[in-house]
Amino acid sequence: DADVTQTPRNRITKTGKRIMLECSQTKGHDRMYWYRQDPGLGLQLIYYSFDVKDINKGEISDGYSVSRQAQAKFSLSLESAIPNQTALYFCATSDSWRQYFGPGTRLTVL
């Protein structure tokens, strides 16, 4: 079984809708991250959490919010989706040495 899972894997939604992307991990890591990837670009950090009570904004947090429900779960919400939020979203966890990425969620906002 995968150590980092994301649901859904694909989502098509309409402008103005609220959506939630979920991430779960079985690695036992405290640190979790949300990134977005646009074509031709690297990954950009949206939010990160170093433990359940610690949540921080990344490079591009506007238009997004997160919830850390437990050590193993970190959710990303788009309060009112807009077309330029169409992207590939990755969740990741980390130990002291490296980050481990989930399979990604492909989000399309029409």
Added chain:
Amino acid sequence: ELKVEQNPLFLSMQEGKNYTIYCNYSTTSDRLYWYRQDPGKSLESLFVLLSNGAVKQEGRLMASLDTKARLSTLHITAAVHDLSATYFCAVPWEGGSEKLVFGKGTKLTVNP
């Protein structure tokens, strides 16, 4: 602001040839990561370089880090088709942290 630049962004090479991908970054860091991404897939960790002069090798790939020059290289030896992928370097956003700033990636295509 930390900037991470990779070049080239696109690389097409023949099997059996050698080539180097470069990763420059703009602020001091003693750590650098290389990742591989296959089309439509997630990122796979390749190398973690933790100090100046660090060199790591796995198969046909070798990565090195020069913190004084703020430069890392990913060298490909005798390329094979299976190495076709996009390669990203990433540098911690703040010293000693795991918040990463990624380069734009180098899309490598190895032709028979």
